[in-house]
Amino acid sequence: MDFDRDVLEVFTASCLEQLADIEQQILGLEQGSPHFSATVDAIFRSAHSIKADAAAMGFEHISRLAHLAEDVLHAVRTFHLRISPALIDALLAVFDCLRRMAEAPLVTVDAAPCLIRMNQALMTGLAAAMPGPEQDVTPVSSGVSSDCDGPGAQIQRPEQGFRAAQLSIAAVKLDSLVDQLGELSGFQARLRVLAQSQSTITALCEELERLVADLRDQVMGLRMVPLRSVFAKLRRVVRDVAGQTGKQIVLTVSGEDTELDKSVIEHLHGPLTHVLRNAVDHGIEVPAQRRRAGKAPEGHVSVSALQIGGEVEIQINDDGQGIDGQAMRRAAEAKGLVSPGQALSAQEIVNLAFLPGLSTSQTVSAYSGRGVGMDAAQEGIAALRGAISLDSTPGQGTSVRIRVPLSLAILDTLQIAVGQDVFFIPIEHLVECLDLRRSTTVLHAGRGMITVRGTPLPVVCLASFFGLEDTEKDLASVVVVRAGELRMGLIVSALMGHRQIILKQIKQITGHLAVILGGAITEDGSFALVLDTPALLRSCLGS
Numbered sequence: 001m002d003f004d005r006d007v008l009e010v011f012t013a014s015c016l017e018q019l020a021d022i023e024q025q026i027l028g029l030e031q032g033s034p035h036f037s038a039t040v041d042a043i044f045r046s047a048h049s050i051k052a053d054a055a056a057m058g059f060e061h062i063s064r065l066a067h068l069a070e071d072v073l074h075a076v077r078t079f080h081l082r083i084s085p086a087l088i089d090a091l092l093a094v095f096d097c098l099r100r101m102a103e104a105p106l107v108t109v110d111a112a113p114c115l116i117r118m119n120q121a122l123m124t125g126l127a128a129a130m131p132g133p134e135q136d137v138t139p140v141s142s143g144v145s146s147d148c149d150g151p152g153a154q155i156q157r158p159e160q161g162f163r164a165a166q167l168s169i170a171a172v173k174l175d176s177l178v179d180q181l182g183e184l185s186g187f188q189a190r191l192r193v194l195a196q197s198q199s200t201i202t203a204l205c206e207e208l209e210r211l212v213a214d215l216r217d218q219v220m221g222l223r224m225v226p227l228r229s230v231f232a233k234l235r236r237v238v239r240d241v242a243g244q245t246g247k248q249i250v251l252t253v254s255g256e257d258t259e260l261d262k263s264v265i266e267h268l269h270g271p272l273t274h275v276l277r278n279a280v281d282h283g284i285e286v287p288a289q290r291r292r293a294g295k296a297p298e299g300h301v302s303v304s305a306l307q308i309g310g311e312v313e314i315q316i317n318d319d320g321q322g323i324d325g326q327a328m329r330r331a332a333e334a335k336g337l338v339s340p341g342q343a344l345s346a347q348e349i350v351n352l353a354f355l356p357g358l359s360t361s362q363t364v365s366a367y368s369g370r371g372v373g374m375d376a377a378q379e380g381i382a383a384l385r386g387a388i389s390l391d392s393t394p395g396q397g398t399s400v401r402i403r404v405p406l407s408l409a410i411l412d413t414l415q416i417a418v419g420q421d422v423f424f425i426p427i428e429h430l431v432e433c434l435d436l437r438r439s440t441t442v443l444h445a446g447r448g449m450i451t452v453r454g455t456p457l458p459v460v461c462l463a464s465f466f467g468l469e470d471t472e473k474d475l476a477s478v479v480v481v482r483a484g485e486l487r488m489g490l491i492v493s494a495l496m497g498h499r500q501i502i503l504k505q506i507k508q509i510t511g512h513l514a515v516i517l518g519g520a521i522t523e524d525g526s527f528a529l530v531l532d533t534p535a536l537l538r539s540c541l542g543s
Contacts, residue, residue, distance in 0.1 A: 008105065011057055015102035018046045022095050024232050027239065030088045037077065044073040050098065054105075062101045065111050069094050072118065081122070090114070090121035092236075174222060174262075178409055181219050182502035186521030188212045193523050216502075220410055225265045227305050227312075228256040230272065234303060237273050241280040248287055248298040249280055255305030260312055261407035264384055268404065271380035271388075275316050275400050276301070278374060283320030283398050293395065295319070310412065310428065311386075314402040323392040325349040331358055350392050354378045382534070384408065385426075385517070387484060411503055413530065415496040415522070416479060418462045419469045422528040423492075424501060424520055429533035431480040431487065433495060438474050447540070450478070450489065459489035460540045483534035486541060499523075503530060515539055 025033075025043045033039045047070040054062035069091065075081035093114040101109045188208055195205035231253050242249040260268070284290075284299030291297060301318045325346065332338040332352045344352075352358060356375040374390070381388045386404035405428065413424040414433075434452065436459075442448055446464025449456050459478060463470035471493045478489040501520035507513075515536040522528050 007057075011053060012102050012105065014053060015050055015062075016099065018050055019095055019099045019102065020229075020232065022046050023092065023236055026088060026091050026095070027235050029083055030085070030239075040073060040077045044070060044077055047073060050102075057105070059101075059105050061108065061111070062098065062105065065094065065098055065101070068115070068118065069098070072122065084121070086121040090118040093117050177219055178223070178502065179504070181216055182504060182521060185212055185216065185502060186523075186525060189521075189523040190525050216410070220261075220407060223262045223407065223409065224259040225262050226256060227258050227260060227265070227314075230265055230269050231256050231303060231305075233269060234272060234276055237276050238280055238301060241277050242284075245281055246286055247280060247284050249284060250298050250300050252300070252302045253304070254302070255314075258305040258307055258312055259406075260404070261409060263408045264404055264406075267380065267384055271377040271402070272303075272314070272316070274374065274377040274380075275402075276303070278377075279316060279318040279320065279398065279400075283318040283322070285321050289321075293321075307406070308403075310406050311403050312406060314404070316400045316402075317397060319397040322394040322396055322398055323350055323353065323390075324394065328352050328358075347391075350390050353390060354388075385428075385532075385534075409503055411501050411520075411530065413499050413501055413520075414479065415499045415528075416462075416477075416490075416492040417494040417496055418466065418492050419471055421466075421468055422496070422522055422526070423462070424499065424528060424530040425479060425481065425490070426517075426530070426533060427498070429481045429483055431482050434478040434480065434489070436476045436478045436491060438476055452480070452489075457487065457489050458541065459491055461491040463491075463493070465540070481533050481537065483537050486534075486537045488537050488540060490536075501530070 022043050025039050025046075028039055029036070029043075047066050051063050051066035051070055054060075054066060072081065072087075072091070076083060076087075081087070094111075097109060097111050097114045101111075188205075191201075192205050192209060195202045234253070235251060238249050238251045241247075279301055280299075284301070285293065285295075287297035290299065299318065299320055301316070303314070303316050305312055305314045307313075328349055329338060329344070329352070332355065333340055335355075335358055337355050337358060338344070338352070353374045358375070378388050381402055381404065384404045385408065386402060388403075389401045390398070391401070392398040411424070412427040414427055414430055416423050416425060436450070441450060441459075443459075443461060443464075446461035448459055450459050451457070457480065461470070462468075473493070477492050477495050479492055479495070480487065480489050482488075499520075503518045503520060505518050506516075507518075510516075515532050517530040517532045519527050519529050
């Protein structure tokens, strides 16, 4: 069959959305959901919907596998089959296979391994069937078929108008709308400058400014997505790692309704997965070891999220064994990352966990031993303009704190002048602004040191750094910025005030620029670059 690309995308999106919900429902069954029948019915209906959609599209391989899952779920909902750990594993394997099929519906996927697991679970489950009230037990095979539209199915139809209130918007269309909003914001800023000399249109300009601000808030609200979609996947990550390592884990999650920009959400799952795997594999002890340490056999891992100003803070805590500082140091010395006898504080030793290629694990497994966990997490968070920190107490556990901006598209910035050029600095990295007399400051190649309230501060002249023509004025400004523990002063020609900008990506035109985040439109309609402050600090202080 010839398929329209849009139709395929709708089919895939629908299947993946339903499969994500199915996975959470199955994990709820494993944890003893108080609404057993309702949960099984919900999974059954979703499997039937996937089967019907796949059949309508002509994807018989997807339809047949979904039909098998539907048959098994029918046996569970009619109390002919008992929920067991083996059946949970088998159902997850089947729906994982369906996910792979849905992601590439035109490609054949081998379903044999998950079918074998399902048959084994059926043979075990049928031997311990769970009778229901006033119902005879009749074992069924995986070939039993059922129709969820038949009598007694008790289908709960969604209320009329529900789907009309939930619209799916293509990401490319939403991005285009944000770009147009940026153009409108730039036009409004230029009009405001013009209005300063034309008092008769000042009122109109102020009204336009209010409307643009309201429109910006509403458009950016469309991009905000609850963290629930990311946190839901973490339950499966913890379950799989715990099962492979023989550990008992209790995961608690809070702050799932905290919202982030979709572009941040899309890149947050990877770093969080690395941190959680590290917590379960390295942090939490096996039950016997926990008992010897006077702890409960179940390890506890918590994930929480909280909005703080223009950022969201995510904390991952565990009550495991913590980080062994001596083992961490020995591993770093063995790799040549730390000199023997080098003086390191307790926090610096803990931060060694972020070094690439460093691991204290003696063996290589599916989850540890290669030294890519925390290093990959730090790299992923840095790509989101965020920060990650680590705190650990031996014998008590470890806490990882992650901070990411609410949005990667809208930035609160300080607009600065460097000679005749204009730049933007994200306000999240701004500490303070100072006045500077160039005649009293000694600079070598545009770099030097000043004293601020008795504390030395390295400074860099941005005009020299970028090779731009500088102004001849003696009085300049110093913008003190920070990134983590790094602090530095940027010598600029003038401060032009606070600006809220819509960041435009320019990598596809210019390629990667080490200290540039992107660009934005200024009030006079020109284009200015936005500085990547952490990268700028690392570049200047590193050299």
